[in-house]
Amino acid sequence: YKRTLELKAKVNPNYYRIYVLGEWGREDVSRPFIYNFDRKKHTGKLKRVEGVPIRFSIDFNIDPFVCIYGQMWQDKDGHHIHILGEIVLNNKGVQDMIEVIKTRFTPVDLMNCLWTGDATQRKRCVETNYAGKNINAWGKINDAFRLGKRMHTPNVNPHVNTTRDLCNYAFGLHPDIKIDEGCSLLINEIEYTEATEDGGINKKNRSKEEQRADALDCYRYYLSTWCGDMILRPNKYGIK
Secondary structure, three states: OHHHHHHHHHHOHHHHHHHOOOOOOOOOOOOEOOOOOOHHHHEEOOOOOOOOOOEEEEEOOOOOEEEEEEEEEEEOOEEEEEEEEEEEEOOOOHHHHHHHHHHHOOHHHHHHOEEEEOHHHHOOEEEEEEOOEEEEHHHHHHHHHOOHHHEOOOOOOOOHHHHHHHHHHHHHHOOOEEEEOOOHHHHHHHHHOEEOOOOOEOOOOOOOHHHOOHHHHHHHHHHHHHHOOOOOOHHHHOOO
């Protein structure tokens, strides 16, 4: 019976998820937003590389409020893109996320970290009379970690269709792009988020987890900020 299940898993991974892993009630994705992701190839137990800065990407929805973090570096073995973890908060604000991050990382880590994420929060005031002034979400993060030039948030968010092409190109061709297996929300959204007919993200019903795509948004911002030229300059990323 076990051999039968394993054989069926090779033919239909969704069957394996439902009947072996017990992930019940998931329908097949008819039009996946990410179609080049392979759980076996692109996930695993990852370890931090000392001396390489931590890169954060954040999305500001309240339920959930999501941040992913990882590392990117190049060595004799090539170019590497590793997502090491995710932070998922429910009904919490910017200051709560800041405090959680301060408990996970050392002051040295935070002195060298890089940030990107949802650009729309540049204009939204989250606190009035903060040190005598009004401040937006990115202002609070900038103040908390003294980012300065280490804050790489764009002026406007990248186009969804462009980041879809970039994410699928990376999963299809990059030699070492991986997500830690503990990033359950991100992996789930990558596998189950549906695209609209014009290539956008289906977010019509936030009561359905696969239509929130908050962690996936973080991932899109992450790749767009630091690997936005991958399709035009593949050699830079070890793609041949």
